[in-house]
Amino acid sequence: MVSIEEALRIIEDQKIDLESELKPLEEALGYALATNTAAPFDVPEFDNSAMDGYALCGLYQEYQLVGEVAAGDSNDISLKDGEAVRIFTGARVPKEATAVMMQEKTSVKENTLFLDEMPKAGQNIRKKGGQLIQGREVFEQGHILNPPSLALMGSLGMEKLEVVSKPTINIISTGNELVKPGQPKTEGQIYESNSYAISGALQQFGFQHHKKTQIKDDFEATKAGIKTALDSCDVLIISGGISVGDYDFVKQSLEENGVNELFYKVFQKPGKPLYFGRKENQFVFALPGNPASSLTCFYVYVLQLLQRLSGYENVGLTTYQFPIKHAYKNTFGRPSFLKAAVIDGQVEVLDGQGSSMIQSMAKGNALAFVDDGEALNEGDLVRCKLIS
Known part of the structure; x- marks a missing residue:
């Protein structure tokens, strides 16, 4: 560990x-x-007008109008002292222009332009470069x-x-008890949800999964499913089957497929039975089967690797500090990532901290980190990772 x-x-x-x-x-x-x-x-490639108005030659309050320049016009218009042209935002400013006056501060009578105020040299002209x-x-x-x-x-x-290039990602969910949403289920079965959470988290940070597979708790099926998934991905994310139960075959199946274990089990809550391995240039995360554990491990660990593989310099969720809204003591016996909500600059640890409880995570927007045995008083600063 x-x-x-x-x-x-x-x-x-x-x-x-x-x-x-x-x-x-x-x-x-x-x-x-x-x-x-x-x-x-x-950029810009030429002097251009910052607004609709009039390009002026000289600094006066009265000009003779001699033409018009629209955005995209390539014709050259020359101005003499005391002359002006109607001009539009983004249009090329005649090289003799001293300034551009916005149309709201002008009036026109016949071919004479009157300004409400004196112009300033260079105003409203976006200079080349x-x-x-x-x-x-x-x-x-x-x-x-x-x-x-x-x-x-x-x-x-x-x-x-x-x-x-971003990594190609495959997802495997394991479990005899799992049924796809929309399909009939019997007593003792549950609808599979972790792959949807993982897929959604991938999309949240600009990634997409390539293939998504569901496998029964059977050693040969698990080994074969992992082999197939590794044939077409850079990163394999597995949900479930990584603990030490009689029907947990993922760890052994990874070994059989030549994946080298880099660590297994992390001293934390939730997500203790977390596996990370490598096979040449491929990486594997085996996440716990409980929904909150699985998603927490994605945010804390998987995201960091995916962003590194994508050339990001700053990886993982940024940690912020917020004052806690209420007193709290970590009695779980392990450092904990707690489902929390940051509202109006304060963090509140939510009810429903069980590894299987996803509703509180859905209603929150942060993971609050509280160390093993740490006791916090109202107003103490807490390290938080914002997840939405």
């Missing part, structure tokens, strides 16, 4: 070879850039592409981006 810190360190110490691929811009959200990116041209200069670094390798990143890359004309 290892401590929480040891388990996280073992995951962090794994040597990983990253692979890259070209991804269309519209599919690159949440990926890490595989290379440094430089601007292929100035004001955001980026050609050749200047835009993003470093490892930058996680968010919506503004995609907008900027699109504005640079980049149709495809070289990104770090």
